[in-house]
Amino acid sequence: MFFHIVLERNMQLHPRHFGPNLRDKLVAKLMKDVEGTCSGRHGFVVAITGVDNIGKGLIRDGTGFVTFPVKYQCVVFRPFKGExxxxxxxxxxxxxxxxxxxxxxxxxxxxxxxxxxxxxxxxxxxxxxxxxxxxxxxxxxxxxxxxxxxxxxxxxxxxxxxxxxxxxxxxxxxxxx
Amino acid sequence: MSGEEDENAAELKIGDEFLKAKCLMNCEVSLILDRRYEQLQQMSDDPTNQVSQVFEKSLQYVKRFSRYKNPDAVRQVREILSRHKLAEFELCVLGNLCPETVEEALAMVPSIKTRGRTHEDEEIDKMLNDLSLIKKFE
Known part of the structure; x- marks a missing residue:
């Protein structure tokens, strides 16, 4: 069955992407990273349909990478026993x-x-x-x-x-x- | 085998997370993915390179198994089914498989008769009738 669910993911972004287009970069990376993947819990992520919220970034010690918690909506396909x-x-x-x-x-x-x-x-x-x-x-x-x-x-x-x-x-x- | 050992869609045991989530019928997924594919097409000449295999297979699948093509019909189907106090999952199974008889509907979605809800045969029969009418007049 297909579902429309909200998922959360911590995205790591290289500092070179910081600037006015930060949100776009983050969303593009999210799509590239997540779409087409599969996890046992949520099934196959078919398509991201929207980004609800991008939280405050946190600078990682030592690397300069920043971690953003991102909440997004997506269409997933998850088969169930008995379905x-x-x-x-x-x-x-x-x-x-x-x-x-x-x-x-x-x-x-x-x-x-x-x-x-x-x-x-x-x-x-x-x-x-x-x-x-x-x-x-x-x-x-x-x-x-x-x-x-x-x-x-x-x-x-x-x-x-x-x-x-x-x-x-x-x-x-x-x-x- | 899966992590959740007592998972069973026939008894609507699909985990809280999915039980509360919005289910999508194949025809709805088809509308969503189609729009997404068009967007990609506008951005680049060759969208087939852009989409994942999962996306492509899903799109092919929902196109092949969509009972209703036109967006109005899709909306009507959801509206009719949602009048009957069905769980999201049950609603979508019925919308996807379009059973023709009450017996078939109960075989597809055994949970309709459980969970203390009073679904009489006549009510189910009426619901299936309404669905087939939409299909006829689409």
Whole structure:
């Protein structure tokens, strides 16, 4: 889910940037430093939408750098366990398939794909029901439920399932073509 | 696994910080990111160099999965949903997934029926109906 939240960060600025444009410099550096990053707590920072407040700077002993506390608003993407969302399938193999929902990758293991769907190899590997009516392949859109998340320093990775009511393929690119 | 072990969106356990925060539906994010992208375009000729991969992927994603395109419709959806004493998170899940039946809505957002709120089936049904009307007349 996307959220609009207020975050705070201490920004260190080199003294050469001091002057009438200090605020602009600080905001530009903030965008460069923060946008596109990911933390386990807040998720992916997609875009900064505004800067609320820049506090008093504090000169660091010995270096001359100044630290400013900056409060800013941003759009973040944070997946949660138990959340249901839509995603695009990016890769299919016999272990299951990978899907992407915005910046986050979700793996759905073949144990969490309904039992009536069988893996079919070939140049377009896919999972298909025995009657061929439902097919999951690259670029399919699926609705899935996140059942687990793994967080490391720069990425969040999710495990999902489509083995539940109202989950599974939403549209099938092969059928439309 | 994540740090907060008892995290579960189905029971609305998403941490205080996010529970109080403003959630955004995909269509709203699409409006925000689109405007931002236009700003970048004005500043430089090649905005694709300026934006992060996270931004690019998010923009593609929300464009693909936005149920409502026009800003007025987006505002109406939020207004209709906010009449029903939903948590921000529930509101956005419904706005994103647009369930068609009460049963589907409850499967998507099980927390609607808990937390001591009285959401009758008819009320949910009416809410879903109102939503599909906006979609129809967009």
């Amino acid at each position: 249901i969302l839509e995603a695009v399938v990016t890769m299919v193999n016999k272990m299951g398939f990978f899907a992407e929902a915005g910046p986050v990758q979700i793996f759905v293991s073949n144990h969490l794909i309904p039992d009536d769907m069988e893996f079919q190899s070939g140049d377009m590997p896919n999972y298909t029901t025995s009657d061929g009516s439902v097919k999951i392949q690259k670029d399919s859109e699926v609705r899935l439920k996140i059942i687990g998340t793994r967080v490391d320093a720069t990425e969040i990775f999710c495990i999902g399932t489509i083995k539940d009511d109202f989950l599974g393929v939403i549209n099938d690119p092969g059928a439309a073509a």
